[in-house]
Amino acid sequence: MADVVVDPEIPPDDAALLRDGRDVLLRMRQGWAPEERRGRNVAGTAVVAGIMASFGLLVGVGPFGRGAGLLMLALIGFPVLVLLFVRDDPHDDDPGERETYELLRWYEGRYVLADDLDESSRRLLGRARNAIAAVTRSQVNAEGLLDDVRNAVMLPAQEWEIARLLAKLSALRAQHRETVTGGMTPEVAAVAAPLGRALDTSEEAVLARVEALERYAANVAEADRAYRAHHQIEELRGRIHQYEELVAESGADAFAVPELSRLAEDADRLEQALRRSIGSARDAFRHLDPPPGPDPRSRPNPSTNPRPNR
Structure with a gap:
């Protein structure tokens, strides 16, 4: 049997997650919490894009010509933008653990951990x-x-x-x-x-x-x-x-x-x-x-x- 006893009035799907959530619950009691969801860094993206565009224009009016400026912008700006989006991936935590964490908080008082x-x-x-x-x-x-x-x-x-x-x-x-x-x-x-x-x-x-x-x-x-x-x-x-x-x-x-x-x-x-x-x-x-x-x-x-x- 599971180590978590759940109020039978809790919906079955939620109850199943709670019964399997002993490890998450023990970590919560030690101070663990999933990281806050982070959205895309829109402001940072805009700043980087502006810098890259300015750099491309400056190069474009130089002796290398406009084509060279655009090529430089693509070679440098695109990888930077990709890294920025990857860094701000909102799925850093295990989605299953996050869902269990949220349910454990929501149903606090409606389950009993046998360890307690x-x-x-x-x-x-x-x-x-x-x-x-x-x-x-x-x-x-x-x-x-x-x-x-x-x-x-x-x-x-x-x-x-x-x-x-x-x-x-x-x-x-x-x-x-x-x-x-x-x-x-x-x-x-x-x-x-x-x-x-x-x-x-x-x-x-x-x-x-x-x-x-x-x-x-x-x-x-x-x-x-x-x-x-x-x-x-x-x-x-x-x-x-x-x-x-x-x-x-x-x-x-x-x-x-x-x-x-x-x-x-x-x-x-x-x-x-x-x-x-x-x-x-x-x-x-x-x-x-x-x-x-x-x-x-x-x-x-x-x-x-x-x-x-x-």
Whole structure:
């Protein structure tokens, strides 16, 4: 999985660039920025052209004649102009990096870099993402036996909400630790203690979200096993007549007929188990609380940070 978790409401093309933008983001945080786009140096071009024209006219009235002046102007002026335009090429930077840079600035607050999380938060995010991946890669999900439409919407929203909360938790926890390190007076300890408990309570709430995802993934895994077993049994049932024919021809009816009857009964029980397991998975899915809507304060302000042109 990518190291950047993106708000699922971001357009897919932009989201893909953001997920691949970890290296650019790390360089940005070290102070890197693409060079400003430079237009053609019109003033410089005009000055050089004027000098060359004057030089050509001066030579043209001399003993070499006008033809020599024009030839000299072409030989000297043209290469100078070419070098001037090449020097001011506006595509000095990688266009892909520039576009990623602009998107990272525009969508600031709507993506989370896993590197920014502390160790505990990274573990929780990893568990959540593993559970989501297990569900989305499952066979019962691919076959549409689960609520695949809601999965496609709810699971990315859950991943983003968990990542967003963990990013806030990690930042506040680091600030809290820095403030209380080095000893505290009783007055400071009285204030810091409940704030520390608030951080712990917030982490427990996020943990509950992650565990709900893991329960859902476990139910989906059980449904996957039942689904595979169901298909295997169905394949065997489809060949029962061949077994019965062989048993009859070999005279082994007394031994094999009861076994074949049990096979049909096992298939019926397995089909019921499959239905129950899929029902359990759907019930587990319903216990996933939908995350609240996006915080409008996290949205960029178009008046201060214009949307990059694509």
